[in-house]
Amino acid sequence: MGLYPIFAPVSCRPAIRAAALTLALGLGLAVAVPARAEEPFRIGTSGTGLLVWIAQAMGAFDDAGVEVEIERLTSGVEGLDRTENGTLDLAASSEFAFTTRVAGGADLCIYGTLSASRTVQLLAHAGRVGPAPADLAGKRIGVTQGSVARFFLWQYLALEQVPEEDVVLVDLIPKDMVRAMRDGEIDAAIVWEPHATQIRELLRDRLVDYRDQSMQHYYFVLQGPCDLERRRPEALRAVLAALIEADALARRDPERAKRYIMPVLRLGPAEVDRVWPKHSLGVVLPQDLLLLMEMEARWLQSAGLAGDGAINALQRVRPQPLADVAPAAVQMVW
Known part of the structure; x- marks a missing residue:
């Protein structure tokens, strides 16, 4: 007897497959059951994770053969929460x-960077x-605790000789900071x-713009569980x-x-042109990433902000996946 394909409405196909499976089992025939499709790879990032959004818009994930779900987050701190609780595979911070977070005991590792940003x-x-920087004394300053902005604020105040205890820190996520500045709930x-x-x-000519990062960059990294x-x-x-x-x-x-990134950042062409040079994009693992992490860990320890502050930065980097894809991108000495 010849074999012919069965054409049926989509709604009927599950029933046909079930009937065919039952018949085959009844006849003692070997049946190949399709493997369950792998779950989508879940990535979380704020608007700062430019390469993630560009990759999505250009179809690079599809071209690479991986199904990816991207969630827009408010900050890297939220991304760390989500990778630590297992609801994201990777997140940017x-x-x-x-x-x-690692100095506080989290079992997380870095798999690459997205940018060196300012x-x-x-x-x-x-x-x-x-x-004048001294005018910040006694003022309420919005900052996201645990974020790089917290470190840069301490550094700025120290360099300008403004004791940190002379300002009032208000812990806010970034979108709430915009509202709080608009409504006058914080001074800076x-x-x-x-x-x-x-x-x-929002403030236009009612704004004081201070020198902020002291011309230093921070890395926006892709982090996730160490067993990923x-x-x-x-x-x-x-x-x-x-x-x-x-x-x-x-x-x-x-x-x-x-x-590609204008709708993500919700900025027009002129604003994107101004923001673009503040990011040096690159999927790499650079040597100075380790130096920054070790310096920051020492500061966390001295400030009493996260556990004992002691970490082995090298043990918190997983270079092999990136080395398999782009060997020259791994620039650390092991």
């Missing part, structure tokens, strides 16, 4: 936020705070893009390969890449 800005109400805010631009647009490379090795490598393709596009055709 600053290396400082990562170091803070987006943290310290802004104040001109009607409430004067232009240290925050990153696109929230800094939103504050600028064992549990989902192929998906992890495909994700890294897709992000490298997004980086190549951003270098080759920056105008196209900017168009």
